[in-house]
Amino acid sequence: MITFEGVTKRYPDGTVALDDVSLECPTGRITVFVGTSGGGKTTALRTINRMVDPTAGRVLIDGRDVRDRKPAELRRGIGYVIQHAGLFPHRTIEDNIATVPRLLGKKKKETRERAHELMRLVGLESAMAKRYPFQLSGGQQQRVGVARALAADPPIMLMDEPFSAVDPVVRAELQDEFLRLQDELHKTIVFVTHDIDEAIKLGDRIAVFRTGGELVQVDGPQDLLARPADDFVAGFIGHDRGIRRLSFVPAAQASLSERGILPADAPVERARDAEDGWTLVVDVGGRPLGWAAAAALPAEGVLADARLAPIGHTFSVEDDSVRAALDAAILSPSGRAVAVDGEGRVLGLADQADLSAAITRSGTRPEPAPAAKALADGDGASA
Numbered sequence: 001m002i003t004f005e006g007v008t009k010r011y012p013d014g015t016v017a018l019d020d021v022s023l024e025c026p027t028g029r030i031t032v033f034v035g036t037s038g039g040g041k042t043t044a045l046r047t048i049n050r051m052v053d054p055t056a057g058r059v060l061i062d063g064r065d066v067r068d069r070k071p072a073e074l075r076r077g078i079g080y081v082i083q084h085a086g087l088f089p090h091r092t093i094e095d096n097i098a099t100v101p102r103l104l105g106k107k108k109k110e111t112r113e114r115a116h117e118l119m120r121l122v123g124l125e126s127a128m129a130k131r132y133p134f135q136l137s138g139g140q141q142q143r144v145g146v147a148r149a150l151a152a153d154p155p156i157m158l159m160d161e162p163f164s165a166v167d168p169v170v171r172a173e174l175q176d177e178f179l180r181l182q183d184e185l186h187k188t189i190v191f192v193t194h195d196i197d198e199a200i201k202l203g204d205r206i207a208v209f210r211t212g213g214e215l216v217q218v219d220g221p222q223d224l225l226a227r228p229a230d231d232f233v234a235g236f237i238g239h240d241r242g243i244r245r246l247s248f249v250p251a252a253q254a255s256l257s258e259r260g261i262l263p264a265d266a267p268v269e270r271a272r273d274a275e276d277g278w279t280l281v282v283d284v285g286g287r288p289l290g291w292a293a294a295a296a297l298p299a300e301g302v303l304a305d306a307r308l309a310p311i312g313h314t315f316s317v318e319d320d321s322v323r324a325a326l327d328a329a330i331l332s333p334s335g336r337a338v339a340v341d342g343e344g345r346v347l348g349l350a351d352q353a354d355l356s357a358a359i360t361r362s363g364t365r366p367e368p369a370p371a372a373k374a375l376a377d378g379d380g381a382s383a
């Protein structure tokens with residue numbers, strides 16, 4: 001556990017970068033520092049490895065004040081990843097990754113093997129080991145940065161905007177792989193970003209900082225979205241926080257209908273009177289083939305002969321959220337989302353009303369205000 005106790009940092013020019021910050025970053029979890037530019041996130045991060053010493057207050061790791069430890073010894077147990085990876089340009093990828101183990105006196109053969117193992121872990125091909133950083137893409141360089149920080153197997157990782165310098169697609173990939181890696185490694189991670197989406201996706205806990213070094217709120221992502229502490233946090237999260245919260249409602253909450261699904265060998269007649277004009281056609285294995293429009297069916301034959309509209313994307317009942325299901329429903333020609341199992345077989349269909357009911361059941365929708373509730377319950381007239 002990393003503990004901030006009343007930490008203040010005032011620079012000699014009078015700038016207050018951190019103002020009496022108290023906070024806990026639990027062991028084995030990801031704590032994200034997010035907030036406005038100049039809010040003190042980087043300063044807070046750097047007090048952990050003593051790149052910055054506080055003016056007042058203390059930072060403790062597992063109960064021990066970091067100032068009681070020599071910076072070099074302290075940093076051996078703390079990996080550090082920064083934007084643009086910060087790689088040594090004249091060293092190969094392998095040598096970059098092996099930097100800290102070599103400093104610790106490990107043998108060349110051992111560090112080389114470890115470097116290759118780490119490259120595999122972060123999704124880099126071994127063939128890249130002999131390249132130099134300029135011969136890698138931005139996303140690959142960030143992976144090397146993560147591998148280098150992991151090289152000495154530190155229990156703590158500090159990550160300062162590590163994925164900010166890459167395009168959105170690569171960034172999403174790096175985030176997914178980072179989460180997969182953390183599932184395996186269980187490091188204590190402090191992660192700085194100015195991107196609230198990244199914070200919500202990655203953080204077990206999110207600490208929101210405001211200019212002037214004020215810590216405004218610390219909460220889990222769901223609580224942050226449900227109960228922003230004040231207008232600043234609400235504004236920072238954005239007006240679409242309702243939609244974002246649906247990412248935390250499992251799609252398994254939605255009830256599914258089996259109506260409107262027919263096999264490809266069914267006669268077209270059976271789809272002619274489809275309730276809303278659409279029938280989902282599935283193959284013999286139960287996998288979706290496409291949507292048949294009642295208005296555009298051939299005069300005779302089986303559904304396999306009909307021209308089918310594409311499915312778009314399906315949603316997985318096991319892994320997806322109601323947000324993904326809603327997205328699939330909105331993009332589906334029939335307005336219904338196709339639910340599949342782990343093998344891609346159709347389990348049923350969910351329309352927007354089914355998903356709306358799931359949202360209500362999940363408790364994500366706020367309770368109506370008391371007056372509105374009385375009316376909804378039919379008590380309004382007697383009140």
Ligand SMILES: Nc1ncnc2c1ncn2[C@@H]1O[C@H](COP(=O)(O)OP(=O)(O)OP(=O)(O)O)[C@@H](O)[C@H]1O
Nearest residue numbers: 011013015017036037038039040041042043044194
């Ligand atoms: N060495 C320094 N001397 C004076 N002021 C500094 C110094 N380092 C940082 N600051 C100031 O401290 C405040 C907090 O900076 P910090 O870098 O921690 O913010 P941040 O939240 O990480 O910002 P950003 O998202 O823009 O990186 C800013 O006003 C910054 O200008």
